[in-house]
Each structure stands twice: as C-alpha cells, then as structure tokens.
Amino acid sequence: MIGGLFIYNHKGEVLISRVYRDDIGRNAVDAFRVNVIHARQQVRSPVSNIARTSFFHVKRSNIWLAAVTKQNVNATMVFEFLYKMCDVMAAYFGKISEENVKNNFVLIYELLDEILDFGYPQNSETGALKTFITQQGIKSQHHSKEEQSQITSQVTGQIGWRREGIKYRRNELFLDVLESVNLLMSPQGQVLSAHVSGRVVMKSYLSGMPECKFGMNDKIVIDKQGKTGSTEDGAKSGKQSIAIDDCTFHQCVRLSKFDSERSISFIPPDGDYELMRYRTTKDIILPFRVIPLVREVGRTKLEVKVVIKSNFKSSLLAQKIEVRIPTPLNTSGVQLICMKGKAKYKASENAIVWKVKRMAGMKESQISAEIELLPTNDKKKWARPPISMNFEVPFAPSGLKVRYLKVFEPKLNYSDHDVIKWVRYIGRSGIYETRC
C-alpha cells in the first residue's frame, strides 16, 4: 500500500510529508526531488522506480503530489487517490497553489490522517469529511453523542456521500449535460475518428434523503420500452434514441440495478457532483466541418485557405469559435483576409488564430492566408500539424436527451412536482482536428 505522500512546490521544496510505512525513509523525499523534479531530462513516465522504491506523481499547476511505495500496490488506485486528494483539497481551500498548501498545512495533515490509514484509502467524500474535519477543532468537541454517531455511521455507512437532515426551503435541481466532441478528419474530409465524451453534472439542493431516478434516450432502454409499451411511443422516441458505448457512474448510483434493468437510480450527494460519464461514437452531429486547402507556391510561399461550415439548426448559435492554423517555423510574414471575425498571426505560437464570436447554423465562412517563408537549407520537411478548432454549441452533439429526472422523498412532504428542475445542454470541442 501507499507508504508515504509528499507534496512539493515547483522548486522541489517539500511542503507536506506524511510517511505511513516504516519501509519509507526520509531519503525518499530527496530521491524524488533529485530524480524527477530536478531531472535534467523530461520525466517520461508518471511512475518511476528509484532504488527499488516506486514513485507515483501528478502535477497540479506547479505543485507536485507524489505517492511512494515499496510494495506491489494497486497503481490505478494510487492515481485515483491522488486525484481524489486534489479534489478534497480544492473543496476545502480552493486552488491548489503553494500559498494555499502552506496556509492550510495543518488541515492537510489532518485530512491525510483521516483519508489514508496505513496507506489504505478511507472514505474521501468531501460531503462526509466536512462534517467532522472543520479546522475548528474546539467545535468538534461539542458534538452531542447523537451527532457523533451520526457522523461515524455516515463515514462508514452505505450512503457515505450524504448526511441526514439536510433541509432546503426550495427544492431545486440543476442538470447540465456537458459534452466534448472529438474529431480527427483527413484532408479529404473523411472522418478518421470521432467520439463524444459526455458528462452529466448535477447540482442538487434537495431536502432529506431523496431517491432519484434519471432517464435519458438510451437506445437499449427505448428499444426495450418500444417492445413492451405502445408502438406509437416506441416509434416516436426510437428515432431519437442514441447508442451509448459505455458509461460510468458516481458511486451513489446503484450499479447492480443499472446492470440488470439499465435504470439509473441513486440518492444524490448534496451540492455539486458528476453523476455520470459516457462515451458515444455513432451518429455524432459534427457541429463544424473544416475544409483546408494548402498550396505551396515555390519554396518561399504558402497559400492557405480554410473554409468552416456550421452544421446544425439555423436557429441555434455557436459561440467562442476559434480556428488555429499552424504555420511553418520559418514563416517571415503572413497576410490574412477573413470574411468574418478577427484573425491574427501569432509568431510565438507558430499559428494563425482566427476568432469568430458567434455563428448561426447552416452558415459558411472562410479565411485565406498568404504565408511568406524564409528560405532554409533545413532538410526536414514541415510536419504540417493539424488545424484545430474550438467552439461551444447549445446542444448535445451525441444527441443525448434527458427524458426525466424523478425525485421521491417519502419521509418529507414534497413531491416530484415541487422540485424545480433546470436542464442545460452544452457541447464543446474536445480535440477537434483536421489534417491538412
């Protein structure tokens, strides 16, 4: 199991050092600094073995988190734990920066004592932790006996992510479907690979211990209903259903129920959390098509023309559109003409950046550039990195639709109808590239 956990600043000075196992000595702290942080060559693996000691590291801004062990630990678990540790710290004191870590070092030690015992990760849900790790040590003494047992049963219990007795005057739910659409297209417009990775993020402000049920236009569910339910309904919704390649859920979701009935039921954590992640590869709506045209005119000139076409309902508006066209390293000057938005050649980034604030669906726009090149005797050909694109659209490129989100709280007197629900779809570009 994890033998120790260290946090360093960008210089390699240790900010937090907590050793859990006897086989990890103080010299491990230095070994990591010398061999990884100060290494002359860029470190090529997130796992490094130095003198029979294994180090796992992740970096957050310029803070290094390193877990150390001498045993054959579950490596996946160690990384998951490090991410979780980052989440927990961020939930307590915001951004993970050197200053914040230093200002909260007592708290961090307290957290590390609680969520890692002898190197075994323990309950690390912030919801639960915040009930008894408060930075106000004195207050924790005043818990009544009932409160204490409530805390411990929550930390160890089945629903470790939610405490009892939450009350809101207004029961409200915010549900965001956030998708990032990834594309790699050949210069001829052939889709080499495309997938959507989506997340359903929720903010729930609900009283009591509500039981929720989430439904979407999952093809498997719709098809099943189509068979049993009325044919009309099946035919109508069947058309819009989507095939989900795979999905993963927050630990509050009952996985065995999903496995057997494919229904998503859960008791939600309070506040923000990510309910599920999913991935689709079929029938993706690609919001934009990029058509590049690169012509080399002699050895000192390049002509580039890029057309973008928006491919969604004309009533919708895409925002924050940015097209990045890479230029060769020996570019000496660029002349740009664009129909819409603003374009600029950024020499430091070796790219032309073309920004368009808004663009409606079913439209087309283009940019043309003349790139002057310095003659070089470099034998190496320019690699022509792909043209990449960023945007945001108000729909889900996978076609996912939320069908319902039902809330039942049998003990308190509010019903599903009393809950105010908000649903929003945002599609963003992930890695959206077209080779040229």
Add this chain to the structure above:
Amino acid sequence: MMCDFLFSLVCTGEIFELKAELNSDKKEKKKEAVKKVIASMTVGKDVSALFPDVVNCMQTDNLELKKLVYLYLMNYAKSQPDMAIMAVNTFVKDCEDPNPLIRALAVRTMGCIRVDKITEYLCEPLRKCLKDEDPYVRKTAAVCVAKLHDINAQLVEDQGFLDTLKDLISDSNPMVVANAVAALSEIAESHPNSNLLDLNPQTINKLLTALNECTEWGQIFILDCLANYTPRDDRESQSICERVTPRLSHANSAVVLSAVKVLMKFMEMLPKDLDYYGTLLKKLAPPLVTLLSAEPELQYVALRNINLIVQRRPEILKHEMKVFFVKYNDPIYVKLEKLDIMIRLASQANIAQVLAELKEYATEVDVDFVRKAVRAIGRCAIKVEQSAERCVSTLLDLIQTKVNYVVQEAIVVIKDIFRKYPNKYESVIATLCENLDSLDEPEARAAMIWIVGEYAERIDNADELLESFLEGFHDESTQVQLQLLTAIVKLFLKKPTETQELVQQVLSLATQDSDNPDLRDRGYIYWRLLSTDPVAAKEVVLAEKPLISEETDLIEPTLLEELICHIGTLASVYHKPPSAFVEGSRGVQHKRLPGSSAAGVSEAPPAVIPSQGDLLGDLLNLDLTPPTTTGPPPPASSGMQMGAMDLLGGGLDSLVLLCDPQMGTGFGAPPAAMPASFNVPVSGGLDDLFDLGVSLEIPNKMIFVSVQVWLPAMKAKGLEISGTFVRRAGVIQMEMTLTNKAMSVMTDFAIQFNRNSFGLAPAGPLQVLTPLSPNQSIEAALPLSTVGPVMKMEPLNNLQVAVKNNIDVFYFSCQYPISMLFAEDGKMERQVFLATWKDIPNDNESQFQIKDCHLNSDAASNKLQGSNIFTIAKRTVEGQDMLYQSMKLTNGIWVLAELRVQAGNPNYTVSTICLVLEICRIIN
C-alpha cells in the same frame, strides 16, 4: 503571510523560543507553537529535542491540537522510545473516550508508533476497539491489526487478533468488512502458506454483498482479494463474474481495472462454448476503452494493462483499433504505449488505417516517438504479410525525407523485413545505399552492412561500399566490426575473383590488429574455413537462415499469466513480476491463472519459445486425454517426458543414492549394483516424470524441466540469464533468455562450457548480435554438440558455464535433463537386444510403476518413438502388453527397458536395465 513565516523559521534560538511557547498557559499560543514544530519537521529539521514539551500538550480537549501532537509522536517516538512511554497513558485513556472519533484516533495513532514497549500496551485497547459498538472505531481497529502485525507478527498471532479480524469479515458494516479484508490480505501476503484468508463460498458471498455497499476504495480491496480466490467449478466462476460485472461501470478506474482482473482470471474457468463466455468478452471492451478518456496518468496505467490483456485475449479489443490512435497532445508516455498496442492489434483488416497513422507519426517532433513509429511500420510488415509491400514503400518514402534518425531507423527495420521475406524487395537496396554516408549509429551501420553482404551478388559496387567502411575499422563498434567481417567474407564467397585483397585485409584487421577476442575468433574461424575448404565455408557462411519470427516482443506466457493476475498493480505497469521489485517476502508468491493451463498454452502464440512449465501442462493434457489433443507435441518436450518414463525404474532406486552417496552402498543390492556414473542422470529423468505423469510427492524437484534462472541479475552486474535445454530434430539446444537489468547497454556476448560428463560443448557462437539495452530481453538458442572434452561431474548432469559480455565474465552452473541425450539411432537389433538383456545381471534391474497413464501400448510406443526411445519388440502375455525398448545416450551407453501395460489398468510397470559393460567392470 504568517504561514510563510512558519516555513521560513531558522534554527538558531528558535528551539528555545518554541520550548517557551509550548509551555505557555495560553491554549492558542501552545497550538501555534505545535504548528511551528510540525512545519519544521516537514521541511526536515530535527525538532526531536522538543519531545517532552510537545508530549505535554497531548492532554488536551482540543482535537486539532491533539492530532498535531500525535503527528509529532509518530515521527519521533522511534528515536525517543523511553520518552514515548509518557504518551501511553493518554492513548489508553483516549481509547475509552465517549467520542468514537477520539477512540478511533487513539487506536489509529498508537498503531503507528513503532516502539515495542508501547506495542505491549496497545493490545488491550485494540482488543476492545475491535469489538467497539461504533463501526468507525472497528474499521480503524481492523487496519491497526495489520500495523501491529508489521511491528510484531508473533504478538498478533499469540493475542488471537487474527481470529477477531476474520470475524470482522462478517461485520454488518461494509467499510469494516472492506478494511478487514485489506488487513487480512496484507497479513496473508507475508505468510504465503497460512490459510489465513480462508476463502470459501460463504465468505465469498459475504464479500460480494459488501461489494455493493462499501466505498470505492473498499470495493477495490474486496475485488483485489476476490482475485486470489479459485472457484470450485465453472458455475461458481460464472456466478461470481455475474456479480462483479456491474463494477465495470464505476467511475473509479481502479474499481474497473480490479473488476477486469477478477473477470480475466475467472474467465479461464468458463467453457468457451458457453453463451455467457461470449457475453462477458463483449462486456470487457467498452470499459477498457473508457479508461482511455481518464487523466493521462491513469491512461498510462490502463494502457500498460491493456497491453497485457491484448496479448492474452486479443479478441476483446480487436475492433477497437481507432481508440488507440495517438492524439497530437497526448503526453509522450501515453503516445509510446498506444503505439505498442496499435502494432499488437494490427491485422489484415485494419492495416491500411494503421499504416496511414504510423506515417503521420513518423513526421512528429519527439525523436523517440518517431523512431518507434518507424520501427512499428517494419513490425507491421513482418506481422501482416499482405501489407509488407505497402510498408516497404512507406519506409522508402520516409527515407526520402532524409531526416537522419528516421533513415537509420528505417534501415534497421528493412533489414528485419529482408530476413522475413528474403529475395523479395531487393529493388530498394539502391535507395538504401544512397544513404550510406548519413548513418552514424552502430545499429543502423551494422544493418546496412548486413544487407550489403547478404545481397552482395546484386550490388555492383558492393566491394567499394564495404571497403569504404573498412577504412575506419578500428573506430567502429564491435557490432559493426563483426558484421563487416561477415559481410566481406560473404562477398568473397560470392565474387571470389575481385575481392581477394579485401577479404585478406579484413581478416588481418580482425585477427592481428584487434584486441577483441570475439572478433579475433570469428576472424580465425573464417580464415581457416576459407583456407582449408572453401566449399564448406560456403555452406557455413551462406547457409540458409531461418526466417525471423512473427512477433518478437511478446511477453513469455508464464510471465504473462502471472501479470494478468496482477492487473492494475505496479507489476502490470512495470511488466515484471512483483518479486523483481519488491523486497522481502511480500508478493514473492507467483500467481497463476486457474483452469487448465494446457488450454492456455494452445492459445499462446507459437512464435514464443514456450517455457518448460507450459510444456508440462501441455504434455499432461496430451497424455491423459489423447482424443482431445489438438496438435502434435513439440518433439523436444515429448522426448523429455518419455525419457523420464523409461528411466524411472532405475531412477527411483538411485534416488536413495542421490540423497546420500556415502550410505548408498550400505543399503543393499539394487542401488549398489547400479553403475554409479549412470544413476545420477537417470534420477534427473525421474524428476521430470514425477511432475509429468504422476505428480507424486516430490513437488520441488522440477528443476530440470522448467525454465529457471541460472544466473540472477544480482550476481552478474545486471545480466540475468534463464533458460532450459531441449532436443529439436536431433540437435540439443540450450535456450536462454538474456535480460539486461542494469542501466547500461550490454554487447559482445560469448559463452563457453567447462568440461562435463557427456562432452557437451557449444556448436556455434552465442547469437546475440544486437546490443542489449537496459530492461530489454533477448532470446538465444545455442546448439550444443557432444564432442567436447569429457570430465565426470558431480552430479553427473551438471554443467558449468561461463558467459562473457562487455562488462565482465560471469559463471554459473546448471543441470540438464538426461532425456535430452537420447540419440536418434538408439534402435537396437532384436538379437542384440535379447543378448544384451540376458547379459545384464538381474541386480541391475529396477522396477517402477507409472500411474494413471491412459494410453494403450501402441500409442505409448509411438509417443516414445518420438523421443528416441525405440520399441524393439512387443509381446502379449496374459492380457498384458510387454514393450521392449532401447535407447542410446550420445556417448554410446545403452539403456534397455521393459514396459508392461495392462489393458484397463492405467498403471504401467517399467523395468529398466542399464548395462554399461565397460563402466560396470570398472566399478566392480
């Protein structure tokens, strides 16, 4: 900032100040002081001098302050054991506190204080806490047992904590169960044979129930523990799989991978024709693909594991090629791993896409990545024959880019392509020759020279090209020198008239001016060959080479099986067994996949040299259930087994001798009459059999068959050699795997044997031509002859070997199975057999039974024939088949045997007679 100030405190005088503050009456001041102490401790300053003052602050009702003091205690108690005792009272008191959080805190901290005296006081509180009414305290106490066990294992056993811990597996609280499982698993690891984690269907059921309810981390502990269980039958296996599959949708990748591990392992037990088997296979792909959208570090771990999974069960991900395409801004470690998997998944169906991608990658910036991409194109050519042409033309395009390292890498892989498809793509040689000057890496130069030498007759100016290399002969690396020498000799044999001068030049350079013994030796060999018999030289030097195998970098099957059992862990990231990087007893047990290992072997790609361990399983299967055999057994392995069978009789008796040679003669007739020089190797055969046919009581005696580590890396400056002996088509081979575990590249390997009982000697040089980079392994098969100098060894089949590389010379000794020495001409004439049999004194006969061999006599005879044990005559007496057999050792000693097979009785009776007249006489 105040805290910046905390961190920047300087030492002088500070300790005094802190001391004063710690003893202050004001609580706030005290707390600030303790904080400062902890801050100093963090940055590595020694604040142990403050021990008594800090411990004094322990008696407080401020929980935060208490935790800080405890933190200090954990750090310094070991250095101040006497003082630490002062804290015991507080701990014991805290363990009685009404607040469960404080009780848990006390027991948690106490376990971390590794001072014997404190440990004694810990037992009573711990016992109480293990039965505490509050689950939070119980789950903490469960882990504390593991802590205590780490300090004093005996104490934990004596106090009966292990039983209490086992009881906690049935606890009502899922987290208590999970922690108890984690603690027990850890303790069990250091007691490999204790049946501590007594996994039976009842406990498994409890674990599976807890799995649905506990935290993500608890689920990981439980799944990892489940993976160690071996279900009784396929039905149990299926029902566990069914209950584990929902975990594949968990958001935590570690839960997913641990579930994959359980499924991969238990799947081995499911019959392939089962519908469920197919469903399960289909269910595994999506979660594995999803892991690739996790954070890069997790992707890396996932990819390393997928690499293993793809080797074991390629069918799972065969349609998912696209997800392994490299993204422009993937971190380099992810890119390199993806590339590896792409090659593994490459097939005729997707090769076009793969090649297009690889071509893109070859133009990227990162040098390592580009090199690997170029190499990958070559590997595709070798793997998918239909694509070879396209691959070669892609490589040619890349050579045209003139990017130095791309060109060099391309030439190295084209050499391999030539070895796979000889005489097919010579048209490209002209292009290659154009780039001769730009090659500056030894590997590329050696590859180019090899190509020129190999195709010398088709390259008009081959002599000029090679001559140009010759100018700087002494500055070249050994690899290039050796290659150049061979290439010029090849050239001379092909075009003798024009190149006489050249060959003389290189021979004299190699033999007279070089101080490298390998080079000199090779030079002399060529020289003598050429001067004595040019025809023979031609046969040797221009002999037809075996085609190179399809995939060269597959993980050896037994290791792969072990690694599959370690999915998700560090072992799977390093692709090394835990014993390679874990110190002490932990994790040293080798895990194996359940189910019939034979099934696993038949799936294993044939290109990999199967380890003997697997052959064993294979043979077992073949022998016991002849109708289901899928293919002919490899000749070497069956030879070994059958040899064992027949020598068995003699072997058993001689075992007594082996155990105690001095006393052996006192035991009575049969062993004493056995020619002593013969007994020992016979017992070598015997051991083989014990594991093969009968699997009797002597479990640790597999030494002669399995692949074993002959030379551990520790003894040889990082070089590890493991291997085995086989007989293939009349040639005895020593098959070795050389692994470089050092940090530097190893080159110039050579091998030599000491004199031995049967005159074994290397029949050629050790074929390790490429330098062995760190963490790389290479397999080498060394043909052996039996005409070397003879000296009797003890034991008789002992072989002493010396291996040399650029670092040093290393020695090791190993033992070879006697059955490998049975010659092909071991068939005796009937008459001679009869006469010999009669000649042998009855004392020399020994009997043995082979149990549970369900072969009829004909089948047995056929099989034995395959291993050079020849049936001379067959007789049927009273329903028994009697087979009379002979075999001959390479040094001319005959062994005769009688095999009695009774129809319907699976037990064979073997009588062996070994008559070695000469030796007998000498001994008597």
